[in-house]
Amino acid sequence: MIEINGVCKNYSSSARIGPVNLQIPKGGITALVGPNGAGKSTLLTMAGRLLDPDAGTLTISGHDISRTRSKDLAKIVSILRQENHFVTRLTVRQLVGLGRFPHSGGRINRVDEEAITRAIDFFKLTELEGRYLDQLSGGQRQRAYVAMVLCQETDYILLDEPLNNLDMKHSVQMMKHLRKVADELGRTVVIVLHDINFAAHYADWICAMKDGQIVEFGTPEQILVDETLSRIFDTPVSCMRGPKGPIAVYY
Amino acid sequence: MKAQITARKTDPMPALTTLTRDRGSLFDWKLLLGFIGVSVLLVLSLFTGVFDISGGEAGWEMFNITRVPRTIALVLAGAAMAMSGLVMQLLTQNRFVEPTTTGTTEWAGLGLMTMMIVAPGAELMPRMIGAIGTAFVGTMIFFLFLRRVTLTSSLIVPIVGIMLGAVVGAVTTYLALATNSLQSMGIWFAGSFTTAIRGQYEALWIVAIVAVIVFVTADRFTVAGLGKDVATNVGLDYNRVVLLGTGLIAVATGVVTVVVGNLPFLGLIVPNVVSMVRGDDLRSNLPWVCLLGVAIVTVCDLVGRTIIAPFEIPVSLILGVVGSIVFISILLRSRRYA
Amino acid sequence: MLEVQPGPAITDVPVNRQHTASGAFATDRDRHRCWIVVGALVALGLALAFGLLAWGNPLPFGSPGFWRIAQMRATSLIVIAIVVTCQAVATIAFQSATNNRIITPSIMGFEALYIATQTAAVFFLGVTGVVVLKGVPQFALQLLIMVLFAMLLYGWLLSGKYGNLQVMLLVGIVLGGGLGSVSGFMQRLLTPSEFDVLTARLFGSISKAEVEYLPLALPLCIAAAGLLWVRSRRLNVVAMGRDVTTNLGLNHRREIMIVLFLVSVLMAVSTALIGPMTFLGFLVATLAYQFAGTHDHRFIFPVAVLTGFVTLTGAYFVLKNIFYAQGAVSIIIEAIGGATFLVVLLRKGKL
Numbered sequence: 001m002i003e004i005n006g007v008c009k010n011y012s013s014s015a016r017i018g019p020v021n022l023q024i025p026k027g028g029i030t031a032l033v034g035p036n037g038a039g040k041s042t043l044l045t046m047a048g049r050l051l052d053p054d055a056g057t058l059t060i061s062g063h064d065i066s067r068t069r070s071k072d073l074a075k076i077v078s079i080l081r082q083e084n085h086f087v088t089r090l091t092v093r094q095l096v097g098l099g100r101f102p103h104s105g106g107r108i109n110r111v112d113e114e115a116i117t118r119a120i121d122f123f124k125l126t127e128l129e130g131r132y133l134d135q136l137s138g139g140q141r142q143r144a145y146v147a148m149v150l151c152q153e154t155d156y157i158l159l160d161e162p163l164n165n166l167d168m169k170h171s172v173q174m175m176k177h178l179r180k181v182a183d184e185l186g187r188t189v190v191i192v193l194h195d196i197n198f199a200a201h202y203a204d205w206i207c208a209m210k211d212g213q214i215v216e217f218g219t220p221e222q223i224l225v226d227e228t229l230s231r232i233f234d235t236p237v238s239c240m241r242g243p244k245g246p247i248a249v250y251y
Numbered sequence: 252m253k254a255q256i257t258a259r260k261t262d263p264m265p266a267l268t269t270l271t272r273d274r275g276s277l278f279d280w281k282l283l284l285g286f287i288g289v290s291v292l293l294v295l296s297l298f299t300g301v302f303d304i305s306g307g308e309a310g311w312e313m314f315n316i317t318r319v320p321r322t323i324a325l326v327l328a329g330a331a332m333a334m335s336g337l338v339m340q341l342l343t344q345n346r347f348v349e350p351t352t353t354g355t356t357e358w359a360g361l362g363l364m365t366m367m368i369v370a371p372g373a374e375l376m377p378r379m380i381g382a383i384g385t386a387f388v389g390t391m392i393f394f395l396f397l398r399r400v401t402l403t404s405s406l407i408v409p410i411v412g413i414m415l416g417a418v419v420g421a422v423t424t425y426l427a428l429a430t431n432s433l434q435s436m437g438i439w440f441a442g443s444f445t446t447a448i449r450g451q452y453e454a455l456w457i458v459a460i461v462a463v464i465v466f467v468t469a470d471r472f473t474v475a476g477l478g479k480d481v482a483t484n485v486g487l488d489y490n491r492v493v494l495l496g497t498g499l500i501a502v503a504t505g506v507v508t509v510v511v512g513n514l515p516f517l518g519l520i521v522p523n524v525v526s527m528v529r530g531d532d533l534r535s536n537l538p539w540v541c542l543l544g545v546a547i548v549t550v551c552d553l554v555g556r557t558i559i560a561p562f563e564i565p566v567s568l569i570l571g572v573v574g575s576i577v578f579i580s581i582l583l584r585s586r587r588y589a
Numbered sequence: 590m591l592e593v594q595p596g597p598a599i600t601d602v603p604v605n606r607q608h609t610a611s612g613a614f615a616t617d618r619d620r621h622r623c624w625i626v627v628g629a630l631v632a633l634g635l636a637l638a639f640g641l642l643a644w645g646n647p648l649p650f651g652s653p654g655f656w657r658i659a660q661m662r663a664t665s666l667i668v669i670a671i672v673v674t675c676q677a678v679a680t681i682a683f684q685s686a687t688n689n690r691i692i693t694p695s696i697m698g699f700e701a702l703y704i705a706t707q708t709a710a711v712f713f714l715g716v717t718g719v720v721v722l723k724g725v726p727q728f729a730l731q732l733l734i735m736v737l738f739a740m741l742l743y744g745w746l747l748s749g750k751y752g753n754l755q756v757m758l759l760v761g762i763v764l765g766g767g768l769g770s771v772s773g774f775m776q777r778l779l780t781p782s783e784f785d786v787l788t789a790r791l792f793g794s795i796s797k798a799e800v801e802y803l804p805l806a807l808p809l810c811i812a813a814a815g816l817l818w819v820r821s822r823r824l825n826v827v828a829m830g831r832d833v834t835t836n837l838g839l840n841h842r843r844e845i846m847i848v849l850f851l852v853s854v855l856m857a858v859s860t861a862l863i864g865p866m867t868f869l870g871f872l873v874a875t876l877a878y879q880f881a882g883t884h885d886h887r888f889i890f891p892v893a894v895l896t897g898f899v900t901l902t903g904a905y906f907v908l909k910n911i912f913y914a915q916g917a918v919s920i921i922i923e924a925i926g927g928a929t930f931l932v933v934l935l936r937k938g939k940l
Contacts, residue, residue, distance in 0.1 A: 418930055
């Protein structure tokens with residue numbers, strides 16, 4: 001599991017996060033939700049060691065992030081952020097292949113090739129694997145990046161708003177893929193989501209943040225309550241039982 | 252308002268010009284203090300120098316031939332470059348942009364060099380027109396490049412602008428090398444007010460017209476800086492505003508480069524310092540930008556005149572050193588917000 | 590209510606799987622193309638090298654005089670090779686480390702520093718002093734100053750809480766500008782003869798490079814470029830940006846510092862050897878990205894060095910033997926390089 005103890009981060013005199021205490025359970029999908037500026041992305045980024053906290057500790061599977069070598073951490077946790085810079089002449093397959101770097105240092109062998117193929121097939125990128133990244137649409141590129149992260153074969157996968165540039169169909173596809181990752185491959189997926197309904201439908205746990213603090217943690221059934229969501233998002237929300245589970249209506 | 256959102260989301264510092272709720276009045280007592288302060292500096296400038304002007308007829312004549320024109324030149328050039336910097340920053344919504352970080356002064360230098368080669372005996376006016384022409388072209392190229400940049404509030408913009416300047420500067424240097432005028436080019440390109448004497452500095456008055464136009468049209472530049480879509484949405488002819496801005500910048504830079512030389516970093520420091528101190532109300536910042544521009548140039552010139560009197564250190568050297576330090580401090584401060 | 594059809598089971602093998610590889614080249618065709626390009630470049634390079642050695646050699650082929658002249662020209666060839674390797678490898682590594690292809694390391698202040706130290710030398714020591722101060726120690730001193738400056742700059746600006754690559758770049762550039770002002774001032778105070786001596790050093794050309802520097806320049810160049818080439822796989826990852834690099838387990842800051850150190854060594858060697866050459870590296874890098882057909886630095890580096898060699902020797906050959914304007918080579922290269930920069934700038938889709 002991921003343990004976050006007393007983590008703080010100060011941006012400026014007005015914006016700070018923490019102290020945050022949280023335990024993200026192993027297995028399944030945990031969604032981080034909350035209004036803008038709540039600190040969800042920052043917390044995720046710190047968990048993925050892309051950012052150093054000002055105070056507190058983060059532990060993943062018993063490894064203290066600040067004390068473990070990044071090389072070793074790369075086999076335990078992988079993280080993907082929103083804006084990704086890509087180079088020219090990189091095909092989808094080569095990009096996904098980069099995900100094997102922590103294991104093979106850039107020299108791809110049979111085992112790596114199989115892992116790459118699995119990851120590409122898993123995300124239905126097979127037909128696109130020979131295309132250059134700049135020839136893909138934003139959504140396809142996003143899938144390729146998530147496939148790269150999957151190819152790293154880490155127990156924990158952290159994704160920062162992966163649905164951002166995806167349309168309805170591809171958002172659903174992505175969440176279904178992630179669901180399979182959690183169910184069939186047994187990984188733990190922690191994902192920052194803007195849409196509470198996606199979180200409600202696909203996540204096992206929802207962690208809500210507001211003003212830099214954790215305000216709620218529980219299953220979708222527990223969180224999707226009128227009063228709770230209205231408090232978190234500062235706007236009237238009514239929750240009801242939809243055809244496939246609880247949904248929130250806030251329009 | 253996509254452009255606006257982009258600018259806000261990624262700009263680490265508050266937006267350059269948000270029109271505040273209650274606009275600061277244009278004239279207030281602090282401005283008056285500022286005026287007085289600058290006037291004191293100018294009087295100092297009038298009375299600093301090697302020649303003893305208190306000695307009768309010759310003294311008075313010298314006063315009129317060198318001191319007064321020099322001081323007027325300081326005022327005009329300082330205001331001109333500061334305003335040019337401001338206009339560029341408004342049009343690009345990027346606080347590190349100004350004629351010396353976008354290649355404009357190098358383009359002006361190229362025009363000047365070309366005119367010297369093509370028409371060696373030419374008077375001031377044709378040389379100025381050449382410089383203005385190339386400065387205009389150069390600034391347009393820079394703005395064209397800027398349209399392709401999605402993240403205008405990044406530091407990449409001045410980096411590339413400076414590289415652009417380096418290309419143009421290299422061309423000018425090689426032209427100078429070929430015509431064996433490298434050292435003299437270095438001399439008149441380095442900004443110095445030594446040559447601002449009666450009969451040679453009058454062209455700078457053109458800059459006064461530029462300043463007035465900027466005062467009147469500043470708001471339009473702000474809107475244009477938010478992007479073509481935003482501007483068109485409020486009924487502004489984007490292209491015309493950009494052309495106007497470019498023209499003003501080119502004229503100011505061209506004139507100052509020909510008459511005085513290169514005044515590095517002035518257009519960068521002044522608007523930034525003013526908005527750091529006073530916030531971002533454009534209307535009431537304008538006179539301060541002018542005043543501070545004049546003040547800085549005058550102080551640097553005074554230092555240059557007195558430190559190794561009777562010899563002079565050109566203003567561009569002092570500005571270059573001081574300007575680099577100030578620019579770097581601004582950059583380092585901006586890191587904290589990144 | 591809509592029933593969503595489940596996608597094909599994971600065991601189905603789609604019919605149209607392209608057999609593309611995960612290594613440096615996506616397809617065999619790309620790899621063959623690259624090798625052909627390398628072969629062509631090597632052949633062209635050898636031909637031009639021989640041409641520069643033998644063409645227009647006034648003495649009869651095979652005579653001892655002939656070989657002596659060829660030996661002098663061979664030194665120029667070595668200098669060209671060194672300069673090209675330094676500029677090409679440094680620029681590509683720099684562009685990958687900064688994730689920016691519209692930039693060149695020369696702008697980081699190396700040139701300004703070189704100009705400043707040279708100007709100061711002439712200013713304070715006079716013509717005679719400078720003539721006396723020659724040889725390897727002077728070269729080594731110049732190198733040391735430039736590399737120290739670079740490492741101080743990088744170390745200060747990349748470390749700590751607020752380490753920021755772009756700020757570092759801009760600070761380097763601005764420092765260069767400040768130094769330029771100081772140099773400009775000193776230059777105006779020089780006598781015309783002193784200024785001429787300075788100009789000769791500032792706009793050095795290949796033929797004026799000092800042979801005595803080579804024993805130091807050559808090993809440094811090979812070592813630094815070699816180290817960068819050996820680290821190509823890491824550079825491939827670094828080129829993807831800070832987040833991906835850290836995610837994959839590399840210490841981004843450490844990698845960048847190492848790359849920048851090696852880049853500064855290469856730039857220092859090239860600048861101290863023949864003076865500033867701002868856009869050669871950029872030109873060669875831009876061409877190499879096109880020719881190599883891959884993102885992998887293991888192949889881009891060699892292709893770039895070969896391309897640069899062919900370009901520079903070709904320029905020399907043409908200008909010397911056809912236009913009799915040997916001195917104009919650096920100007921022409923800079924002009925073409927600068928024009929390439931402008932074109933890339935205006936064409937590039939987004940930054």
